[in-house]
Amino acid sequence: MSSFDAAPAAGPDAPAAPGARPSLREPGWWRTAVVYQVYPRSFADSDGDGVGDLPGITARLDHLANLGIDVLWLSPVYRSPMDDNGYDISDYRDVDPSFGTLADLDALIAACHDRGIRLVMDLVVNHTSDEHPWFVESRDPRSPKRDWYWWRPARPGHEPGTPGAEPNNWGAAFSGPAWHLDAASGEYYLHLFSPKQPDLNWENPQVRQAVYAMMRWWVERGVDGFRMDVINFISKDVTLPDGPVAPGAPHGSAFPGSANGPRLDEFLAEMHAAVGLGEQHLLTVGEMPGSTIEVARRVTDPARDELNMVFTFEHVDLDVAPGGTKWDLADLPLPVLKRNLESWQLGLADVGWNSLYWNNHDQPRAVSRFGDDSPEHRVSSAKTLATVLHLHRGTPFVYQGEELGMTNAGFAQIGQYRDIESVNRHAAALGLGTPAEEILRSLSVKSRDNARTPMQWDDSPHAGFTTGEPWLAVNPNHTSINVAAAQDDPASVLAHYRALIALRHTDPVVSEGDFELLLPDHEQLWVIRRTHGGRALLVVANCSSQPCALAGGEEPTGEDDLAGLRALVADADVLLPTHPGRQGLELAPWESRVYAFGA
Ligand code: TEU
Numbered sequence: 001m002s003s004f005d006a007a008p009a010a011g012p013d014a015p016a017a018p019g020a021r022p023s024l025r026e027p028g029w030w031r032t033a034v035v036y037q038v039y040p041r042s043f044a045d046s047d048g049d050g051v052g053d054l055p056g057i058t059a060r061l062d063h064l065a066n067l068g069i070d071v072l073w074l075s076p077v078y079r080s081p082m083d084d085n086g087y088d089i090s091d092y093r094d095v096d097p098s099f100g101t102l103a104d105l106d107a108l109i110a111a112c113h114d115r116g117i118r119l120v121m122d123l124v125v126n127h128t129s130d131e132h133p134w135f136v137e138s139r140d141p142r143s144p145k146r147d148w149y150w151w152r153p154a155r156p157g158h159e160p161g162t163p164g165a166e167p168n169n170w171g172a173a174f175s176g177p178a179w180h181l182d183a184a185s186g187e188y189y190l191h192l193f194s195p196k197q198p199d200l201n202w203e204n205p206q207v208r209q210a211v212y213a214m215m216r217w218w219v220e221r222g223v224d225g226f227r228m229d230v231i232n233f234i235s236k237d238v239t240l241p242d243g244p245v246a247p248g249a250p251h252g253s254a255f256p257g258s259a260n261g262p263r264l265d266e267f268l269a270e271m272h273a274a275v276g277l278g279e280q281h282l283l284t285v286g287e288m289p290g291s292t293i294e295v296a297r298r299v300t301d302p303a304r305d306e307l308n309m310v311f312t313f314e315h316v317d318l319d320v321a322p323g324g325t326k327w328d329l330a331d332l333p334l335p336v337l338k339r340n341l342e343s344w345q346l347g348l349a350d351v352g353w354n355s356l357y358w359n360n361h362d363q364p365r366a367v368s369r370f371g372d373d374s375p376e377h378r379v380s381s382a383k384t385l386a387t388v389l390h391l392h393r394g395t396p397f398v399y400q401g402e403e404l405g406m407t408n409a410g411f412a413q414i415g416q417y418r419d420i421e422s423v424n425r426h427a428a429a430l431g432l433g434t435p436a437e438e439i440l441r442s443l444s445v446k447s448r449d450n451a452r453t454p455m456q457w458d459d460s461p462h463a464g465f466t467t468g469e470p471w472l473a474v475n476p477n478h479t480s481i482n483v484a485a486a487q488d489d490p491a492s493v494l495a496h497y498r499a500l501i502a503l504r505h506t507d508p509v510v511s512e513g514d515f516e517l518l519l520p521d522h523e524q525l526w527v528i529r530r531t532h533g534g535r536a537l538l539v540v541a542n543c544s545s546q547p548c549a550l551a552g553g554e555e556p557t558g559e560d561d562l563a564g565l566r567a568l569v570a571d572a573d574v575l576l577p578t579h580p581g582r583q584g585l586e587l588a589p590w591e592s593r594v595y596a597f598g599a
Contacts, residue, residue, distance in 0.1 A: 002071075003314075007417070010049075020033075022372065024116065026171065031395065033118075033283075034397055034504060035072075035395060036072055036076065036397075036400070037075065038057055038074055039075045039451070040056075040057060041086070042088075042454045043384075043455050044464075045056060046059060051098050052210055052277060052464075054105055056101055057106075057108055062115075064115075066277070069501060071225075073120045074108075074120070074122060075122050077105065078090075078093075078094065079094045080098070080129060084196070085198070088128070088130075088196050089128055090132045090133075094215065102147070105221075118224035118225065118283065119216055119223055120223065121225075122227050125228070126192070126230045126231070127192070127199045128197070128198065137516060138361045141185045141187070147204050147543070148206070149199065149200060151185075152190070153187055153188075154166070155168075161181050163241070165190055166405075168240050168241065168242050170190075170254040171250065171253065172194070173563055192230075192258055199233070202267055205247065209268065212543050216274045225277075225283030226282065228285065230259075230289060232259045232285055232310075235261030238258070243256070243257055246324075249426075250433075258292065259289065259291075260291060261469060265298060268312065272305045278427070283308060285307065287311045288311060288313070293347035296347070297353060304470050309352075309354060314340055314344070315344075316330050318336055322373060328442075329441075329446070334521065339520055351505060351517065354393060354395070356397050358370065358399075359399035361399065363451055364451065365450055368405055368450070371385050372589075373405075374545075377545050378405055381543075383577055383592070384591070387495055387576065391528055391537065400455050404454075404481055404482065410475065416473060417449050421447075426439050452537070456481055457482055457484065458478075459479045459484070462474050463482060475592050499576055509532040509537050513531050513537065516528070526539070526541040538572070539569060539593075539595075540544075540587070544589065546587070568597075574593045574595055577591075577594075
């Protein structure tokens, strides 16, 4: 148990013991919190080896404290062969030497707590590394750990190792089949990601107990919660049925069979009880590709004791051609995006809770994807995207560098990429005859490395990230986009994030207010009304690179039309503008205003 929760055994009215600090984990604390994600490999390197590390993060904590965030989510720092940058774990109870030591992690937890920041660990338990002792043991068919993973013989009538002999047709997320043949036993094991990430078999109760014990160990060490990697994959359809095959695709889809299986709720509730997630008010957020509002409502219903919130993928899968993969690019009309976020707001309004995010270590940079990263509009569009997201109801997640308006990497050659998904995708698509330019174009838009270029601290040669050679190239635009330049600039994206985070902490309309989307079909404007306790906030955001007049030509009638909006904003106070001093009925490109109504 964290020292913050070791309440003195005194009556409720007893004065606080000298030096006692308020608990960082009151019931429901995460409903007003803002989370900041650190991808350790790319945040700050303290020892000059070109890879970010824990002492580097600790040394930069004041940046997070100044931003005002409540929680640091640490992407994996566990011991790992780094096939997938730490999402392939070989020891859950140790820190990888490239990131430092357990003592460094203890120091980071303490330094966070000293600043009132909670620390949430990434929990990757759908799979381990193939170098984890559990899997090493499991390779022996007579081992008691054989059943800890998904070992299966070849498809009946097929010789192991021949084309099509895999136990089913699922493709892996990182290209190729989701099965790897182990020559020693002649059987295949399941890996939904890389062959070095074998899936754990959660049907086996010993697996589950081993995971819960490990989680308790981290809670004892002082962590304040868990972000759970692909947690809806832990329950699968145990018949492992073939998935649908898209035209021209080399493999079938692992959906729906590999996720959201019949025992998901049971496993999550069991974990909740076994780890004491509720009693200790730990933050839990489950990453859930392919989950629906219905699943999220169930899993985040407080009465069910499963999770606080989930990461949906719906809104980050909208710029994909119908039936395609993430690499099949498509335009995203604003109404489609607005309506999607609205559906989650309404779907989880009375039960459950939303997470809110544009960015993480797997997604391209928001300002490049949903905004306009040209020099003219980058700052405004980064601010306006932030305004819109942070004025939704839920817990916002900020990914490192988002608060600066960091952009996509701009890589033009395959040699610049490091991510296993991108590198494998390039090879697989070339093999299928896709033109190289087309592959590079989709990588430049969608590669996960867009999010992973080093954090831009200053304008020095490696952006203040490292004194050595960075593991992934620093974006050349760090000469102007960096923390040092933004720090004291009231017009910076950083200053705008500080204001939004502060507003959530002080104004219950932001954290708890009811949500309404106005003008849902407007192609430039994103208009949101939040109401709570007789007060209202109205967000009017021009999400386009052209000016937008609220005095339109042909206007629809009805409560939510432009004329109604004009009347609303005529005399209202602007609480949080992207363009201070501007008023009137025309919005500049990417201008947004938060108006306040009521006492
Ligand atoms: O990601 C799960 C996931 O399905 C995607 O976001 C993934 O990145 C996909 O390949 C995108 O096309 C989680 C982690 O966030 C990711 O970094 C890991 O690689 C993955 O699980 C495996 O642990």
